[in-house]
Amino acid sequence: MPARDFFHQAVKNALIRDGWLITHDPLHIEFGGFDFFIDLGAESLIGAIREGKQIAVEVKSFAGASSLSDFHAAVGQFVNYRLVLSKADPERVLYLAVAEFVYKSLFATGFGQMAIEAHRLRLLVFDEEQESITQWIE
Amino acid sequence: MPARDFFHQAVKNALIRDGWLITHDPLHIEFGGFDFFIDLGAESLIGAIREGKQIAVEVKSFAGASSLSDFHAAVGQFVNYRLVLSKADPERVLYLAVAEFVYKSLFATGFGQMAIEAHRLRLLVFDEEQESITQWIE
Numbered sequence: 001m002p003a004r005d006f007f008h009q010a011v012k013n014a015l016i017r018d019g020w021l022i023t024h025d026p027l028h029i030e031f032g033g034f035d036f037f038i039d040l041g042a043e044s045l046i047g048a049i050r051e052g053k054q055i056a057v058e059v060k061s062f063a064g065a066s067s068l069s070d071f072h073a074a075v076g077q078f079v080n081y082r083l084v085l086s087k088a089d090p091e092r093v094l095y096l097a098v099a100e101f102v103y104k105s106l107f108a109t110g111f112g113q114m115a116i117e118a119h120r121l122r123l124l125v126f127d128e129e130q131e132s133i134t135q136w137i138e
Numbered sequence: 139m140p141a142r143d144f145f146h147q148a149v150k151n152a153l154i155r156d157g158w159l160i161t162h163d164p165l166h167i168e169f170g171g172f173d174f175f176i177d178l179g180a181e182s183l184i185g186a187i188r189e190g191k192q193i194a195v196e197v198k199s200f201a202g203a204s205s206l207s208d209f210h211a212a213v214g215q216f217v218n219y220r221l222v223l224s225k226a227d228p229e230r231v232l233y234l235a236v237a238e239f240v241y242k243s244l245f246a247t248g249f250g251q252m253a254i255e256a257h258r259l260r261l262l263v264f265d266e267e268q269e270s271i272t273q274w275i276e
Contacts, residue, residue, distance in 0.1 A: 032247060032248040032249030033247060033248070033249070034249055035206075036206070068173075068174075069211075071214070071218070072211060072218050073207075073210060073214050075214035075218055076212065076213035076217070077214070079213060079214070079217065079256075079257060080210050080253060083252065083253060083257075084249070109170060109171060109172075110170040110171070111169060111170030111171070111222070114170070115221060118217075119217060
C-alpha cells in the first residue's frame with residue numbers, strides 16, 4: 001500500500017463535514033493483474049441530488065520539487081484510475097483533491113484550464129487549514 | 139532542466155541508427171508560462187513515407203520502486219506534452235520511448251493495452267543493449 005498523502009486526513013475530514021460517509025480508505029481495486037489503491041472511497045449521505053452518489057478521491061499535495069512533474073503524475077493517475085474504474089466500478093466518479101493554493105498556482109492557469117478540459121479532470125478543491133471543501137469542479 | 143533519463147543516450151543512438159537527425163536535446167517548449175522539456179526532438183532523413191517527419195521523444199526508464207507509479211507518471215507526461223505540442227508545434231508527433239522489458243511487463247499486459255488504446259499512446263520500443271529500435275507503436 002503506498003504512503004498516505006500529506007493532506008489525506010484533511011481531505012477525509014472535509015468530506016465528512018460535507019456529508020460524506022468514508023467507505024474505503026484506501027479504495028483497493030484489483031484489475032488486470034495490478035493492484036490500484038485510490039486514496040478514498042465515499043458515499044453521500046445527504047442532498048436530494050447526490051444522495052447515494054459514490055466517489056473515489058485521489059489526494060495530491062504537490063509537495064515535490066517540480067510542481068509540473070507533480071502535475072503530470074497527478075494527471076496520469078487520474079486518467080488511469082478513471083479507466084480502471086470505468087471497467088471495475090462504473091458508477092463511481094473519480095475526483096482529484098487539491099489544496100486551494102495548488103489550484104490557484106497550477107490548475108487555474110491557462111495551461112491548467114486547458115488540461116482540465118482536454119483530460120476531463122474532476123477536482124475537489126479544499127482549504128487545508130479549515131479542512132473544508134471550497135469547490136467541486138466537474 | 140530536468141535530469142536526463144538513464145536510457146537517454148541509448149535512445150538517441152537508436153534513433154540515429156534508424157535514420158533520424160537529432161534536432162533538439164532536449165526539446166524546450168515555453169507554453170502558458172511553463173517550461174516543458176521533452177527529452178529529444180528529431181527529424182527523419184530517410185524513407186519515402188517519413189522523410190521530413192518531425193517527432194518528439196520522451197524517454198522513460200521505469201527505474202522507480204513502483205512500476206505502476208512510473209506508468210502513471212509516464213502517461214501523464216505523454217498526454218500533457220501531446221496537449222502542449224498540439225498548440226505549440228502541431229506537426230510534431232510525440233512518442234514515449236520504453237525498453238523491451240518494460241514494454242513486455244507493463245504495456246503488453248491487458249491493462250497496458252487498454253491504456254494504450256484509451257489514451258492513444260504512441261510508443262517507440264527499444265533494445266537498450268543493442269541500442270536499436272525494435273517497434274513503433276502508433
